[in-house]
Amino acid sequence: MTKEIYLPDEIKRFINEGAIFYISHSGGKDSQAMYALVKEIVPPNQIVVVHADLGEVEWEGVQDHIQTNIDHDLNVVRANKTFLGMVEQRGMWPSAAYRQCTSDLKRGPIFKFIRNDLKERGATIAINCMGLRAQESTSRAKKDPFTYNKMQSCNNRVIRHVYDWLPIFYFVTDEVFQTIANAGQEPFWAYERNERLSCVFCIMGCVNDLRHGAEQRPKLFRKYVELEKKIGHTMFMKGKDPISLDDHIGIKVLV
Known part of the structure; x- marks a missing residue:
């Protein structure tokens, strides 16, 4: 019902x-x-x-x-x-x-x-x-x-x-x-892994969703990581310290 x-x-x-x-x-x-x-x-x-x-x-x-x-x-x-x-x-x-x-x-x-x-x-x-x-x-x-x-x-x-x-x-x-x-x-289909659906790499996304996005869209993932370095600002923080997107989700990108 x-x-x-x-x-x-x-x-x-x-x-x-x-x-x-x-x-x-x-x-x-x-x-x-x-x-x-x-x-x-x-x-x-x-x-x-x-x-x-x-x-x-x-x-x-x-x-x-x-x-x-x-x-x-x-x-x-x-x-x-x-x-x-x-x-x-x-x-x-x-x-x-x-x-x-x-x-x-x-x-x-x-x-x-x-x-x-x-x-x-x-x-x-x-x-x-x-x-x-x-x-x-x-x-x-x-x-x-x-x-x-x-x-x-x-x-x-x-x-x-x-x-x-x-x-x-x-x-x-x-x-x-x-x-x-x-x-x-x-x-x-992304709900097979994702908890929520928004941008592929959403600022509100959990690590699991972000990791799934990186696996599905590696080129886009690289763009995000490169942009973080370019502007000197990260999407996420670890405590009071900034943390890069690739470190945050544990999938390293060599830039």
């Missing part, structure tokens, strides 16, 4: 009012489970699937996986910069406290798409659906799973109301995978 999604009364009302539900789909397990559940309650013509393309730092085959497991067109958006280019220009890697990768490469392009698409449709209500879950971290557990997004909303010449909705906020990992199985689908 599939666990029910978090469904506030406002969502039911917005469905009836013709709101457009924009599903941010990374190709990861949470996005996949979220889509499978949202499409059961929202009319097909009110669902739009959006993926932020991360370029070379994205796992190969992610977009094919998404398209295989959705019934809608996949809208792919891209930032006007690359992840590694952004890091080199700034001279620093993102951190848990400063996730420029999320804001500039994912959230920014997705919200730009939402604004433009909503305008083209002549609609005024957008529901930004994200697969964030309380179990993932203490900070995420403190989030409200349904909020009005003041930054993206507008009530002047253009009327636009944007809401952030976290449909599977209260799911635990096993329930996410069970939802995917109940939909008759398989999660992305």
Whole structure:
């Protein structure tokens, strides 16, 4: 039996009012489970699937996986910069406290798409659906799973109301995978080894996931290690001391 999604009364009302539900789909397990559940309650013509393309730092085959497991067109958006280019220009890697990768490469392009698409449709209500879950971290557990997004909303010449909705906020990992199985689908292949799915070498990734990335994408792994040396800043710390990516995961790269 599939666990029910978090469904506030406002969502039911917005469905009836013709709101457009924009599903941010990374190709990861949470996005996949979220889509499978949202499409059961929202009319097909009110669902739009959006993926932020991360370029070379994205796992190969992610977009094919998404398209295989959705019934809608996949809208792919891209930032006007690359992840590694952004890091080199700034001279620093993102951190848990400063996730420029999320804001500039994912959230920014997705919200730009939402604004433009909503305008083209002549609609005024957008529901930004994200697969964030309380179990993932203490900070995420403190989030409200349904909020009005003041930054993206507008009530002047253009009327636009944007809401952030976290449909599977209260799911635990096993329930996410069970939802995917109940939909008759398989999660992305990297989950055979990975705990989570984001960039191949994510600053939030555990050693196991990073090692898997290095094994699958050795050329990209070398690029990261070389860039660390070039800018004099590392992705990770060992206590209070910086540690190179290759030392961190125990796979040495000779540069």
